[in-house]
Amino acid sequence: MTWAAAAQATLHCLTGCAIGEILGMVLGTAFGLSNGATLVLAVLLAFVFGYALTMRGVLKAGLDVRTAVKVALAADTVSIVVMEIIDNTVMMTVPGAMDAGLADIVFWLALAGALALAFVLTVPVNKWMIGKGRGHAVVHAYHQH
Template sequence: MDHSTHEHTTHGEHGEHAGHGEHAEHGAHTGHRPPSTWAAAAQATLHCLTGCAIGEVLGMVIGTALGLHGVATIALAVALAFVFGYALTMRGVLKAGVPFRTALKVALAADTISITVMEIVDNAIMVVVPGAMDAGLGDWLFWGALVLALAVAFVLTWPVNKWMIGRGKGHAVVHEYHH
């Protein structure tokens, strides 16, 4: 079924159907999924890219400024990418009035696969581009490689997010708390 063209329903407590915009009787989960379109996946991927980019850039800048070895810099960048990725998702879910522990679980469910794919791709590119990890913060090679790495990571993570949203996973989970 193409979720972008069909209305979604959920069964209420007594078997009745709740339509697209109605809420289920219990909890925030309505059974409504965002459409599994390339546009919805692009939006989810841009959200993920924002958190990853903040953490990645901050980690690379801190690691490079401190003169850390490439592996330590990458580890710091990856850790911060996950922290900022999860934090951005939690921010929106917490605004919906969801308790912190639940918001954390939602963020973990929504972003772990997407951030993991993005981090594998962008860090692999940073390692493969000759001299990128050794370039200084004032070097165009450092920033050019980082921009290239994040752009390629976006392109390769986009279809992953589309696939996940179509199955009610990833950012489809977050979507449940925005309606």
């Protein structure tokens, strides 16, 4: 499997993660949740949106809901876990990022940098997994039918 395919799979996964992560951070910040509660919300939503994007594609390919859930779990869990560890670690370590408001550039720069770093560090993980027939290789098998 090529690096381009791994980058494409990672970008797909990152899209769902980023939607959930950003929504969770925005909601947590807007509602004045604690940093811990905001991180939990962001991680939960990252998983929901990450799995939902994969399920959308495989449901279009004709899979039933139960099988689509299994495929999404198999395809995305490791990738989402790696991304969430990386981007939340960055958010927690950038001074002021978690305490910044939505109008604060520190919040948005830290979040953008965290997601970019998560992408870069997750591509090799996805390349390895696809090479072993796991991760997004599972999804691609259904798209080809």
